[in-house]
Amino acid sequence: MKSSSSMKWFVSREGLYYLGLAALLVVILPLVLDPFRLNMVGKYLTYAFVAVGLVMCWGKAGILSLGQGVFFGLGGYCMAMFLKLEASTPEATAIQSTPGIPDFMDWNQITALPWFWEPFHSFSFTLLAVIGVPVLLAFIIGLAMFTRRVGGVYFAIITQAIAAILTILIIGQQGYTGGVNGITNLQTLMGWDIRTDEARNTMYFICVGMLFLVLFTARLVQNSKLGRILVAMNAQENRVRFSGYNVAAFKIFVFCLAAAFAGIGGAMFTLIVGFMSPSFIGIVASIEMVIFCALGGRLSILGAVYGALLVNVAKSGFSESFPELWPFAMGALFIGVVLAFPNGLAGLYQSYVMPLESRVFKRNRSTVKTGGTPSDAKLSADKDDDYDSMIDTYSPEKS
């Protein structure tokens, strides 16, 4: 029963979309791209983690965070600290005045490893921290803001301020953080050289695997009652509150979920790119992440992945030929999305491509459908269209 229902999912419309994305990322791109370009795509995909988190947090629940770079950065820095410690063995750093500590600490006259670096000798601690540190910070921010009913623009501004604070803190504390250069010169992961083409290739596939894990988690939440409460909360917060829900708890949950996704993305970024620096976590980076999400369609989990990919492909294409024009193009893109197609690519797809698909699909569907009580069928048919209706019933004047 279980396997037959999951089989059914794979031939459903939504299942095919996921299969399509998997085919693109796992088969097509690795076949047509050289290792350098594939590595670039891997880097873009790490932003998709953040964008998916934003779909849940902003698109569904209406909580706009302009500081997702913070969580991305924290995840990335946790991983970078582990890799840096592994690269800073006493033998490799013998020429330093204090061997065995990261090189930038030595340059800043620090003579002992700071206490908060110590646990990052352990890989399992690092993996926990990649998710745990961003979630903890998101929890504290959420607790402070949402229980006081701070929301909307005020919340967005505060998250943006936090992004600025973290950047300033990292740059200012050069001896502990590597400053503006970030944490560089990362070489091996548990003895495995991550700089080779082969390792980067493997890392790409790990990244894709993790992304699908995140996508399925997001989908699970979206389709649970919690997902419906998030959407409900966005439009009628008081009604949710007076239906017996602790609204703040749900907001904190979804904000932490988005932070966890961003943290995983950041860690994958460090592994794929080979370093981490404050430029990836500040205000500009955080706003770009919102644009990935908006362009893909802020209500569509899969749209966010395509949004992150396309904006970044456009960005590197543009920057290669007209580097000075990119910021303008990016700004125009964002204005265009907001004015012309507020539901992003997913919304365009829904209004122009889906009607064509539907014709083909309806023909197949009618021959497959069997069994179930009438009311069962009615409810499950409704369920099948959930993904579509999420986009369908969205109206731009909200939020």
Place this chain on the structure above:
Amino acid sequence: MSGPKSMTKDFLLAVEGLTVSFDGFKAVDDLSFYLDPKEIRVIIGPNGAGKTTVLDLICGKTKATTGSIKFDGKELTKLKEHQIVHSGVGRKFQTPSVFEDLTVFENLEVSYPKGHSVMGALAFKRDQEVIDAVEEVAETIFLTDSLNEPAALLSHGQKQWLEIGMLLIQKPDLLMLDEPVAGMSVTERQKTAELLRVITRDHTVLVIEHDMQFVGDIADRVTVMHQGKVLSEGSIEHVKADPKVIEVYLGH
């Protein structure tokens, strides 16, 4: 002050000395009233009398400056909104507030009193019990045929019923309705009166309403409010004959 009245009898709701002041303006001023179990009480009064504020205070949307609200022996003024809901108070707002992005079924399902914590909502399963409860309430509120429609497509009156249904499925002991027939057509009004009669068989109901005929149809007792205070209280006939009420509200 816990007045002698609350000592002598078991009231479902005892509001005593309730005051709320917004920057010095007392929207509700030393208000006291008592609801018996299964009673239908209607609050009437001119605009700005503080009627909606009273409901806001009971459901926790507004915090009282002083005074006490005892519901079923519990002090509500110290509880958070969702805790007040869990102790058995349901509130319908003046303008229909339903979840337009969700279907009628989902609207009722979200209101079903199970899985209210974050983890509970994640693990919530749509089992037969839930489906039965939703279908039962849908029948009561005349929306059986619209279960799979998005709530956005309902008429104004249907949205009002849906919101009442969302309260009913919570199985509250006290239902508070803020102008349930405002903006309804004549037929919708009649159906709503019918709906309220069904509801009042096993709920205590507190209603704010302006339509005097509707009030006469449903009320056990009427409380007239004026400038944050109780002006008059009693049966509809008693209230209608009260010269003070005629002066400020009903007109000559």
